[in-house]
Amino acid sequence: MQINVLLFASLRDAAGGDVIEIEVPEFATAADVLSELKDRVPESATLLSSCRVALDCRYVSNATSIAGAKEIAIIPPVSGG
């Protein structure tokens, strides 16, 4: 199935946009999303290994299913403050 994923910071720059459409298996997990993104944005593969996934504004573990999520965001290591 096709899903839209929100991107931020250097990941956004590398992908050339704030949203990327990717293809994932029907029962995909957060890990599947990160894995597909490594193929689509290979220059960010190392950074993606340190990214977290947020479903509907909540961090989830890589084993969490993305089923039912209205928003999927990839959160690179943060640097606010």
Place this chain on the structure above:
Amino acid sequence: MQRRLPGPKKLQSSLLSVAVEQVPKFSCQVCLVQKPIDIAQLQPLISDHDAGAHGWFYGVTRRRTGDKITASLSYQAHPVMAEKELARLANEAANRFELKCIVIVHRTGEVPVGEASIVIGCSSPHRRQTFAALPWLMDEIKREVPIWKRETYTDGSQEWVHPITEVT
């Protein structure tokens, strides 16, 4: 049947007691802004007659990092999630350190050298709670809140900051 219904006074009294029970023990306010943070405007937000300690932390754009000179910082956020995470951390801090009031404002967009990117204010009955809450909050914000900074150096180069290692 009508006699068994509570009269207006009794109904009003039960609503009032619910309202009293729901009054929070502390006040938490968080937000993101895209303009300079007006610190004077925030000061009344942590005022509480039972708080004998008020503490503030200002995070300000620093000019020099090692041998590099910063011209400005630019902050990008996932705004909805960032405000949710700030609110979650503010509530956790209020409970953990028995704070009376807490306010957190984070600026996004360009933040020139010398201007504040984040302001945290909190108040508590005694000083130790406020002294302990501020560093705890900053460490948690730097680990959990989806906000990123991009350095622009005076030589024109730019880089996003993604700390992979433990936050210091």
